[in-house]
Amino acid sequence: MDEATVRNQKRTELNLERQLHRKAEIDINRTGLGEMLQEAQEIENITSQEIKGLASRIKRRKHADAKDLLKLSYGFQQSAENISVFLRITGSINVIVKALTGQSSELQELAGECLCNLTLGDEVCCEKVATFAGTYLITFLENLNNQQINSTCIWTLQNIISSGVKSMKVLSSQGIVARFIHLLSETGNDLLYTEILLAIDLILEYKFDFISKDLVLVQLLPIISSKKPQLNSLKVLYKCLFLIRFETLHQNTLIQVTNHCIESFAATLRQMSHTTRCAETVLAVRILANLVATNEAPYSNMLLSESQQRNVELANLFNANSEAGHIQICREFLWLFGNLHIAANQLQLEHIELANLLQNLNVPEVLVCC
Missing domain, CATH: 1.25.40 (Serine Threonine Protein Phosphatase 5, Tetratricopeptide repeat)
Incomplete structure (x- = not known):
């Protein structure tokens, strides 16, 4: 079995695992949104046309509220076409990144989940997420005050790492290996430590391309x-x-x-x-x-x-x-x-x-x- 096939299998396994509990994670962590949970149950089937319209709207407003982000997150999980349609609207991903780096912890969590579900797409999708959000995702790993953001960011990075060489090159240029090694040495968060080990394991699938002897x-x-x-x-x-x-x-x-x-x-x-x-x-x-x-x-x-x-x-x-x-x-x-x-x-x-x-x-x- 060649290396590309092995990496593909690992990525498929990761994606299936993420998809199985992604909806549950979203619901569990939306405890203060009440009516939004009811809305979430009504958006189980979001069309690519709806995603296109929503992407255009948040790009025009340069802002996404909680309802927008929740709907996008569900939509990305439902089909690869929804992901592709969204990313074809130039500038739409910047709005999600803006929410991730903003002051609202609620919007940060929803934006993080959007990005995580975006990386369920192909390598092109992952490369775009890495380019626009990679440095922020890496930085958020040290945000131990928000376990949900912490977990979502490392899952997103794992998806990007396993997607292919191009995406991994972007993360490498952003210093991901050095940051991972620092966290392995310093973190007292057992869950984060375990997830970073998994990410390092995925990077080592590329042998010495990104980690030297x-x-x-x-x-x-x-x-x-x-x-x-x-x-x-x-x-x-x-x-x-x-x-x-x-x-x-x-x-x-x-x-x-x-x-x-x-x-x-x-x-x-x-x-x-x-x-x-x-x-x-x-x-x-x-x-x-x-x-x-x-x-x-x-x-x-x-x-x-x-x-x-x-x-x-x-x-x-x-x-x-x-x-x-x-x-x-x-x-x-x-x-x-x-x-x-x-x-x-x-x-x-x-x-x-x-x-x-x-x-x-x-x-x-x-x-x-x-």
Whole structure:
């Protein structure tokens, strides 16, 4: 599967997710508009002609009120044609941007939702949104006083990033990568942190086109591995490490990444959540297995030692997944254990902890036969 197809699939998945809860988000956050909610129920089918008329009207007035923005937001969600018609009215998008940057928090939220739904269109639409609103969307990420605006802006940026190279180039020229890295390091907002990790993951689909190898080594890996592990952090760590072929890591970063993965295992064991954290476990195991394979043999000793210090029994985690029938996870673990065994042989010593670990495995029969 080529890169463009993968990016397309990711974008489709993102768009479907956004569309599923966009109407609910609009309604939930319109608590003070009363009658407008009733109106919203009456505009489920907005024609492109209505969108054209509305776009022309707000352009002429150089202003959009709450009703205008709500109707546009619903209209953009309903069809790609509505989006295209709106953007063909030169200057109409400027009115939405003006509302986004104005003083009214109500209009800011509605304008943000309009822009988010505009990015459900094609790459041309996303490029226009990036050009006219990109810098504002990026700046609003630091507006922690308004969670709704915060979330809508990062969703919009994710849509733009995943739409294609041209749109991403616009955001890159506006300094989005540097701002994301700053927020990864500084934000105390867990939801924003998770969403920025997803955005970084999408940017890494372009490999080193917008994020340099040095930036990965010096900033991304150290920052992310120093934080609490989660699915998105492991996704980004794995993708970064894959791009640099799991090599050239500074020793401190190597230790941090290792501990990040082990802490993910520890959380799984503490919460007895091996059945709900399968993706995290697979990613953590793959990271460690590759690091064992690409580093000097003493790394395996460090890995086992760090696991022991955190009371992480790898055999227990393996056996829990074996009992639950997670064959793929068990296969990944066996690859890790095999690499550890090879490393121990290179050191020409029998690692007692590793020997005990291997003896206590309950390997699924389907894997024993392989």
